[in-house]
Amino acid sequence: MTSINTNVAAMTALQTLQSTNSMMDDTQNRISTGYRVGQASDNAAYWSIATTMRSDVKAMSSVADSLGIGASTVDTAYEALSASKDVLDEIKAKLTTATQDGVDRTKVQDEITQLQNQLKSIASSASFSGQNWLSIDSSAASYTSSKDMISSFSRSAGGSLSVGSIRVDTSSFALFDASGTKSGIIDSGKVNMTAVTLGAGTSAAGTAGPPATSGTYTPAAPTAAFTLDSDDMISFTLAVDGGTAQKVLITKGIIDDALGTTDGVVSSANYAKVFAKAVDFANVTGVSVNATTGVVTSNSTGTTSTVAFAAGSSDSIGVSEMDITKSTVKTVDIKAYINIVDSAISKVTAAASTLGSVKNRIDIQTSFVNNLMDTFEKGIGTLVDADMTEESTKLKALQTQQQLGVQALSIANNSTQTLLQLFR
Template identity: 30%
Template structure:
């Protein structure tokens, strides 16, 4: 049927043309944008994934930039440390050269000072973007939470869609040369426990900030005991200043009995409560000797004929006595009160002394007695009937100094001290304590052993279970430690009490400041300075190695982030990019279809024109 109201063919052709036009528009949009999914309406799921991944790529791009900044900071610190290592090598060489006889140490020190300034200049200028890893301001360089610096490494998104940033952590304690609160690689380590309250001995140079503690190494490379043997018994005599002993008079002689190494049956030399004397139980030593000694002009002449039989000084009289006493098991020597050297001004407060001491060849006791003293036609030279016992029980006095067990990493244990203890050659026992132990024992939180009383408490807690000891504070700076005389009466040089195999888990550590080294003021410390420089240089080399490892990690992370960004970009393209070959072919097809649709619409409309011919 032909109708002037409804042209079904034209309607069909028009609908086809509309559809073709829509598809043609979509294809043209895909071709111009390069995307087959440009809006959420194109494919909501793929559009959402692609949009999220594009956002992640922007974050990864920021990470990539941050890694580049981190690499620059690391390179700056690395270059600084590398330069410092070279300077320290030159510094050590000049220290070695300063040991040569005839070298002007003042001029060497001027060169060292210039090298110090070069090091501090490098540390001050090794800054990038306001960050300086070689000169720090850390409140506690041994607290890992304080010293940790973090570098952006990557970003991640888990299955739940949560976003997180991954970090690279590095400890500035590994590379800081100078820290405002101490502990830098070229500064004294404030965790130095020094003598550990007196149980470890050091040989000290004159007091100075530059003076190191020189650690005496035993056979195993660790510290030897601070003290091993107590002092044997001795007696001191005041040789009369200004007088002389003239052995030229007829029959002139000094005669006495020397009693060595016995313990009297009534040993009242031990002090009891409130200063009273108390008797100690046995056993008593009976291996002592009573020896007769006679000094005549013949002895003086045998020592030095030029004296003409006249002795005027304590040191000469002591040497004459020593020749007589040495075969008997004793020795004599001249001395000055309180250790004052011979060239010091002699006063009535520092009288000239002479000492007679037992060699302890007659038993394990320690005892010296002058008895039956007589002098014929001559004075006694200061000798008097006198005796002194040695300290009952093996023992010594520890010179106490407060010390602190610092932190090590993020553990509560902190610095740990290990040592062995023995008396008189008995099998040694092993003991140890650390920061946590001290804090628990002394009810502290800083690891500090502050007083001699604290040290007594610490030693008793460690040693009482294995040994019979007397441990007590004699003063704020002295601690007496000895075997209990009720169980051990051995005394003097022949006995021993030893702390040995002393190890501290953080040692070796720098024990002085690099900037305080002064060979002109302390020429006696050059060997210690050289040892210190070796330790400090090795620590800086280790720090430089850590920076190198961190730089390699940053490089690998940078490459990975770039690869991740490329992978994300490729993934986004797979989801939403248009296939241009497909789209171009489709465009041509749609254009052909569009032309055919227009022609079909023209044909359908031409059928309506034939109706007019019916009315002609």
């Protein structure tokens, strides 16, 4: 039936054209934005998941930045420790030279002083983003030896969030400590040294005859066990037959060498062995030492032979305080200094090794976080990104449908003109 009141064909063509235009708008929007799901109304579930994951990716980006700062801080400390080791090697070489007879110790000390100042410069310069792990003040209220670097961000199945970190204990890295404890590797640790009082022991003057009847000194064991660190020492003197007092030192190296240990601990039961090793190390002339009992015997065959002991004091010295020009510093002191520097080199090497391990872990974690972010981005894209190949094909089809729809609507609208022809 043909009606002049209702053009059914035009209405149908118009509806089809409107539907085509709507689909074209959606397709063009997906092409222009690149998103198949650009808002919650497109797909509420996918949009919610993608929005949450995008937020997590931003958080992980901050984690990657934190790891970058941490890596730079570790690199700075590592390079400073490496440079410090080279300087310590030089100081050790200078001290070794100073043990030779005829060497001008003043000139050697001038070189050592410059190297000591260089160590201070290295430590004070080893700062990144306000953090300096090598030059510290452990007495400061804000100081803590544990440093945390944000390393991970995760979300559980229940939606709860957690932030992980890499903790670094920097207590063994410090070269200098401005506090009263002076616990750094390079600076002095005098206040760490517990005073040790050595007993007077017993002395016996010998008479004329062979060495077997000469004067002796039997060391008295300390009243309590004590421990020496690498920068601690105990000094005393032995005078043989009224001659010049010869200086003797007990250090951690001597203790460990005498007892076959590594902790520097001396007890009353094993003190004699330590005493004997110390006298032997000092090359005290004119005496022989019993390695089991520690008894010192004068080798003199004169009418009267004696071994006089003068109790000294406990002390501690760091690399930064060594001065070989002092009148009290003997060759045996310089030998002890060499051991102290060698111990400092070992500590610096161990600290650098630890930092190397931390840096390796940071690099691994950084790579993992970056790969994880890429995986998240890929997952988000799978959920919400538009397939541009598919959308372009769909757009061309819709453009064709639109053109046909316009033609159909035009034909439907012209049908009334055909009806007028019937009345002419």
